[in-house]
Amino acid sequence: MGENRLRFAPSPTGYLHIGGLRTALYNYLYARQTGGKFLLRIEDTDRTRYVEGAIENLLKELEWAGIVVDEGVVLNEEETPVNKGECTPYIQSERVEKGIYNKYIDKLLEEDKAYYCFCSQERLDNLREQQKADGMVPKYDGLCRGISLEEAKKRVAAGEKYVVRMKLPANKDITFHDAIKGNVTINTNDMDDQVLIKSDGFPTYHFAVVVDDHEMGITHVVRGDEWLPSTPKHVYLYEAFGWNAPEYVHLPTVLNKSGKKLSKRNDDVSVADFRKMGYLPEGLINYLALVGWSPESNEEILSMDELIKQFTFDRVSKSGGVFDKEKLDWVNGHYIRALELPKLAEMVKPYLLEVGFINDDIQEERLELITSTFQESISKLSDIVEQSEFLFVDKVEIIEEDAKEMASGEQVPSLIEAFKNELEQVEEVDEEFSKTIMKKIQKATGVKGKNLFMPVRAILTGNVHGPELVNVIQILGKEGLLKRLNDFKIA
Known part of the structure; x- marks a missing residue:
């Protein structure tokens, strides 16, 4: 096939994990960079x-993340998974139904590189327990290795239950090169006669992965380093078949801030979780690329195209990459600030609707005003709820000491009075009113600087820090402002 061919080959056992997305991403970046598939x-x-x-x-999450599948399982217009490409089918159970693995297992059996094993589960369990008790590494003891193929076939024909195992040579070093870990050598004496075909007739992962990668012309196997101990078995199978093994790249684990592997119990781990929280695909992909890899340029904000240009396996770390949510927030915040206001407004709208802060028929202009007020301060779309809550509550509570201090100053009653007087002179609060009101209050009361702005901000928002006061005044409107000024008292 000539070109580099890389694959992401997950199991459909649940939602796409953040570590799985990073594996898919690294495969995708290298394939794109080298003009491969x-x-x-x-x-x-x-x-x-x-x-x-x-x-x-899984397919929807990859599409959302901007990872385009060239060949394999894809979604059609009806959003149903279908096969696309010349190595079809790309779903292993469908490959089993087509009998793809049978000819390969027959070849190994005929060449005495595999054998039928008739041991019961009970015998295997007892063997394992005994080996553990004796301080040995549990592995199959080779009891069925001596059964001739002819006899084994008769026993199979008679209906005996069996598995097929790999027949490893004794005391043979198996060496392979990993792009990140370097050269790895394991002796067959430390390996097990791996099951290749299970008792249900299905191939094991270890057998199917080698056959599939070979048939699909995979040139680079890029996967998590939990697969590193299994790789010698795969390398031996390539050798047994007389095939060239692909290049191996075992990626360091994605860790949480405590240095432990990300786990469902303690961490957000599914891509769906991050999507729901309102991370942008550009932000998540940019950050995830940097968990265990760094560009030569040392840049931290990189688009997919820039990642493709700069990505290399030799800059992937040997140790685990820490997934730091604060850093993700920083990267994602960059992409939120770069969005055009109408687009961001549409994106935050569902979050504000869900908590009942706005109605579906909100005016575009008002929604954009609310959005622009918080665009600089939110790191993910869902942050808009917590940050804008003070605008939509019936009553503002002043809790912080600084705010309490400013809102209990002797100038406060005159500020409230002056503000109310100005409100009574207008039909509605517009941008012009919002921009000039503080000047007018200053003129009426003689109070200026922080003694003017901080108490007013505390009365209206409950805090002495926060977004543009001009925007807050406009969003609250005449009715909202009067309510806050009339209801005001220190908590």
Whole structure:
């Protein structure tokens, strides 16, 4: 096929994990940079863990993230997963139905590189327990290795339950090069005669992955480093078949701030969680690329195109990358501030609707005014709710000491009186009123500077810091302002 071909091959066992998205991203960046192809294969041979709808969810999350699948499983116009490409099918269970793995397992059996094993689960469990008790590494003891192929086939034909195992040579060093870890060597004496075909007739991951990667012309296997211990088994299978092994790249684990692996129990881990919180795909992808990789330019804000230009595996860290939500917020905030106001307003609208701060028929102009008030301060779309809450509550509570101090000053009653007088002279509060009101209060009371602005801000918002007062006054409107001025008292 000539070109670089990289694949992301998840199992449909739930929602796309943030670590899985990073693996997909690194595969995609390298494929794009080298003019190659990015494939998506679904590895669903473990039928016990299959989750309905997981494939559709996975494809939608990749599309949202801007990762385009060139070949493999894609969504059609009806949003149904379909196969696209010359190595179809790309779903392992469909490949089992087509009998794709049978010819390969037959070849290994005929060449005495694999064998039928008839051991019961009970025997295997007892063996494992005994080995553990003896301080040994649990592995199969090779009891069925000596059964001739002819006899084994008779036992299979008679209906005996079996698995097929790999027949590893004794005391052989298996060496492979990993782009991040360097050279790795493991001796076959420390390996197990891996099951290749399970008792349900399905291939194991270890067998199917090698056959599929070979048939699909995969040139680089880029995956999490939890697969590193399994790689010698895969390398040996390539050798047994007489095939060239792909290049291996085992990525460091994504860790939380405590230095532990991200876990569902303690961390937000699904891409859907981040999407729901209102992270932008550009922000999440930009940040995620930097978890375990750094560009030569040391830039931190990089678009997908810039990531493609700069990405290399030799700048991927050997140790785990820490997923720091504060840093993600900083990166995502950059993309929020770069959005055009009408677009951002449409994006925050569902969050304000959900909590009942606004109605669906809100005027565009008012929604944009609310949005522009917080565009500089929100890091993700959902932040708009907490930050704008003071605008929509019936009563503002002044809790902070600074605000209490400013709002209890002797000048406060005269400021409130002057503000109310100005409000009584207008039909509605518009931009012009909002821009000039503080000057008018200053003129009427002689109070200026922080003794003017801070108490007014505290009375209207409950705080001495916050967004543009001009915007706040306009959003609250005449009715809202009068209510706050009339209701005012220190909490």
